[in-house]
Amino acid sequence: METILPFIIAAIVFGFQIYANFKKEQEKARKRNPSQPQQPRGEVVIEYEEAEPHQKKPLRKIRDKEVLVERKQPEVHQRYERYTGVLNEAKEVRRTKETRPAYGHHSGRLDPYVIDESNLNTYADFDLRDAVIKAAILDRPYKD
Structure with a gap:
């Protein structure tokens, strides 16, 4: 007990x-954030105020004499077309047609992979016992 x-x-x-x-x-947190008032820990009473009914604003009436004006977009001058980066479509189409036949031979299928059987058995004549003996001879624990 004493211990x-x-x-x-x-x-x-x-x-x-x-x-x-x-x-x-x-206490530090309360001092840092004084905008949040401290609520009493007792009974919480919430009072609701009566909201005023929403009043709709009358829509503006269009007069018969008032004419709606159509906005016209400014015309684009053709003389600056070469500076805007617009490509000549005929040149682009020709270039695409010339490059397509280069990729035309791909049909989405792969050719079957052919295995060369001559290289499969290159390590079949490996002798582990002989390799260990030769490694022991080359890496002697004592060297002259």
Whole structure:
């Protein structure tokens, strides 16, 4: 019991310090953000105000004599067309038609892969025992 008592006292002191730091941080937070009023911890009462009924504004009446004006878009002058980056469609179409046959042989299917059987058995004659013996000869633990 005497050995447990210091641990219990230390745990109580530690818990009290945590609680004090928590309260201190809460006070700092209240000082940082004064725009939010503190609400009392008691009973919360919410009051609603009666809203005024929405009144519709009368629409503007169009007079018979009033004429609607159509807006015209400004004309584009053709003399500046070469500076705007407009491509000559005939040249572009010709260039596309010339490049298409280069990719025409692809039909979306792959050719079957042919396996060269002459290279399959290149390591079939490998002898592990012989390789270990030769490695031991080359990498001697003692060197002259």
